[in-house]
Amino acid sequence: MSLLQEERNIILNNEYVDNFDFAEVEEFVKNASKNLFISHNFKTKKKMLVQPRGGFPTYNKMFALYEFFDKAGVDVLPCTIDSNTRLNDYATAQKMLRLSEENEVDMLNGFPLINHGYRTARKMMTHFDKPISLRHGTPDARLLIETAIASGIFEIEGGPITYLLPYSKNFPLDKAFLYWKYVERVCANYSKLNEPINRESFGPLTATLVPPCITIVIQLLEMLLSLEEGVKSFSVSFSQTGSMNQDIVMGAVIRKLAKYYSHEIGVDDADIHLVYHQWMGAFPMDPNFASQLINMSTVIASMVGADKIITKTNQEAAGIPTKEANAETVANTQYTLRILNGLPSVVDKEEEENLTLEVKAIMEAVFNDSADTLWRKVFNSIKNGTIDVPFSPHIINNNEMITIRDAKKNIRIIKRGKVPIPDRCFEYEKRQCDLTKDTTSIVNDIIHDIGIMQ
Amino acid sequence: MKVVTGVVGNDIHVVANRLIDLSLQARGFEVFNLGVNTYLEEFIDAVIETNADILLISSLNGEAEGWCREVKILKSKYGNLLDEVVFMIGGNLVVGTGSADDIVPRFKNYGFDLVFHQVDLNTGLDALEEFMKERNA
Numbered sequence: 001m002s003l004l005q006e007e008r009n010i011i012l013n014n015e016y017v018d019n020f021d022f023a024e025v026e027e028f029v030k031n032a033s034k035n036l037f038i039s040h041n042f043k044t045k046k047k048m049l050v051q052p053r054g055g056f057p058t059y060n061k062m063f064a065l066y067e068f069f070d071k072a073g074v075d076v077l078p079c080t081i082d083s084n085t086r087l088n089d090y091a092t093a094q095k096m097l098r099l100s101e102e103n104e105v106d107m108l109n110g111f112p113l114i115n116h117g118y119r120t121a122r123k124m125m126t127h128f129d130k131p132i133s134l135r136h137g138t139p140d141a142r143l144l145i146e147t148a149i150a151s152g153i154f155e156i157e158g159g160p161i162t163y164l165l166p167y168s169k170n171f172p173l174d175k176a177f178l179y180w181k182y183v184e185r186v187c188a189n190y191s192k193l194n195e196p197i198n199r200e201s202f203g204p205l206t207a208t209l210v211p212p213c214i215t216i217v218i219q220l221l222e223m224l225l226s227l228e229e230g231v232k233s234f235s236v237s238f239s240q241t242g243s244m245n246q247d248i249v250m251g252a253v254i255r256k257l258a259k260y261y262s263h264e265i266g267v268d269d270a271d272i273h274l275v276y277h278q279w280m281g282a283f284p285m286d287p288n289f290a291s292q293l294i295n296m297s298t299v300i301a302s303m304v305g306a307d308k309i310i311t312k313t314n315q316e317a318a319g320i321p322t323k324e325a326n327a328e329t330v331a332n333t334q335y336t337l338r339i340l341n342g343l344p345s346v347v348d349k350e351e352e353e354n355l356t357l358e359v360k361a362i363m364e365a366v367f368n369d370s371a372d373t374l375w376r377k378v379f380n381s382i383k384n385g386t387i388d389v390p391f392s393p394h395i396i397n398n399n400e401m402i403t404i405r406d407a408k409k410n411i412r413i414i415k416r417g418k419v420p421i422p423d424r425c426f427e428y429e430k431r432q433c434d435l436t437k438d439t440t441s442i443v444n445d446i447i448h449d450i451g452i453m454q
Numbered sequence: 455m456k457v458v459t460g461v462v463g464n465d466i467h468v469v470a471n472r473l474i475d476l477s478l479q480a481r482g483f484e485v486f487n488l489g490v491n492t493y494l495e496e497f498i499d500a501v502i503e504t505n506a507d508i509l510l511i512s513s514l515n516g517e518a519e520g521w522c523r524e525v526k527i528l529k530s531k532y533g534n535l536l537d538e539v540v541f542m543i544g545g546n547l548v549v550g551t552g553s554a555d556d557i558v559p560r561f562k563n564y565g566f567d568l569v570f571h572q573v574d575l576n577t578g579l580d581a582l583e584e585f586m587k588e589r590n591a
Contacts (some may be wrong), residue, residue, distance in 0.1 A: 169466065208469055226458040393468040393490040402476070439480030440576060443473055446573070450469060 025150040037195035038131035041235035049308040055080030055110035057100040072327040081136040082110035120152035125152035155198040161224035162202035165392040177375040188230030196233040203237035207280035208391040209403040213358035241275035243410040251304035276306035283316035290314035385418030405449040406432035456506040460488030467514040516549035525565035544570035
């Protein structure tokens with residue numbers, strides 16, 4: 001028996017798993033409808049796929065949400081997991097699920113997939129014959145991913161960096177890399193049976209003034225870590241920056257470099273997709289303004305040429321949205337996409353070149369780390385500040401880089417910390433900003449720049 | 455002057471914490487930032503270890519009161535070690551809505567010298583500088 005299979009046996013032999021039948025699950029994946037695989041939808045549907053966010057604790061409420069989405073013309077259904085499951089606290093999730101079922105009050109902010117079990121969940125996940133995307137935020141997602149694939153969820157979001165640095169203060173990063181290695185391997189193995197399982201990285205990170213070069217570097221590294229283990233379908237992603245030009249530049253550079261680096265490690269047979277998140281920062285309270293913002297995000301996603309868009313709702317500022325508001329966004333986004341025709345092509349060569357140089361310089365520094373494997377190189381690079389994510393709560397993050405918006409609202413680096421931004425690029429970034437102000441005014445500007453859409 | 459700062463309890467809201475760090479540095483303080491999700495004992499340990507003049511606790515998620523009730527009891531365990539340390543707290547200090555007129559005296563009673571409920575960051579730090587100036591005059 002392989003080491004991986006031994007580990008799987010241990011992971012799935014668990015009081016919260018009712019007799020995991022490996023052979024039956026393999027048979028299920030092998031014969032599953034191709035429509036359930038987003039990798040297949042990317043190939044066959046000639047449009048930007050629309051995916052909302054959402055998850056409720058009980059089976060019935062979750063099913064009702066999917067019905068609403070289905071009627072609104074959704075392309076990809078979300079399965080957002082509750083916070084207890086994300087922290088591997090299945091006992092609390094179980095208790096809260098029972099309370100939700102008995103009192104018809106939602107005691108969880110998502111669907112506790114493991115407690116429902118794959119035999120039950122599969123009925124719902126296959127019912128609509130549409131691809132489902134797993135949205136979570138779990139550093140140790142081994143059991144969750146096994147349960148998801150067994151349920152018919154064939155897209156797995158996340159990664160060791162993007163699901164840790166924005167969400168945790170002290171979960172060990174080295175452990176996260178090893179747990180995600182398991183996830184990649186399981187996804188790669190199932191991908192051989194039918195259409196490939198798609199892995200998606202979470203580009204928004206902290207959604208707070210993250211400069212494009214950091215987002216792209218992390219997207220590329222998670223992509224490489226995944227392809228290395230044999231994954232054949234991967235989505236890189238990022239969220240709206242606040243400047244349309246910067247979004248378009250990012251889209252162009254990330255596409256080019258994803259192809260370049262996958263070729264560098266000798267993987268030319270994997271499909272790489274681009275996902276765009278509608279504005280992930282603080283939303284306006286006024287639902288009408290929020291709808292305008294969402295609509296604008298859709299226009300930018302079209303300019304970027306994204307393969308999939310992940311939507312928000314006009315209730316974003318108020319908390320967890322109702323299924324009605326959620327379905328409304330799906331219908332509105334589909335409408336906007338349908339009437340958006342004859343888009344101009346915008347290319348900003350100078351910005352593209354500057355961003356490409358920055359990304360390549362950081363990637364080179366990561367590859368030049370003396371460690372023997374890629375994950376260790378990446379781990380060391382985060383530890384020593386070569387990669388620095390603004391506003392990450394994690395203790396391992398260097399927190400030295402400072403970013404601000406320029407006059408055109410592009411995110412610019414004004415303090416690079418230990419990130420090896422080439423001098424020429426750093427001068428270019430700083431030239432766009434007014435740095436004659438004192439630090440207190442700059443801090444006030446940062447506060448303003450974070451809340452730009454409110 | 456040395457300041458220990460961080461976000462109390464299970465609160466993970468990091469943005470204001472980073473801005474407090476930057477602003478304090480800009481005002482010439484030496485900052486020891488413990489970051490989000492920090493327990494009261496960790497704050498006190500850091501204050502003693504760094505020989506800090508000020509402990510500046512922040513909180514956004516409204517859970518601060520539950521944690522900060524213990525401040526006096528904890529202080530008493532350390533004899534006179536913390537007598538000279540200025541205890542300051544700011545942010546959104548209660549769950550739901552509340553008036554600063556009720557909240558400020560309550561937190562002062564818990565053992566804080568300076569309390570700021572939903573006050574702009576720079577206003578709070580101006581008040582801190584003023585307080586330190588008068589105290590050291």
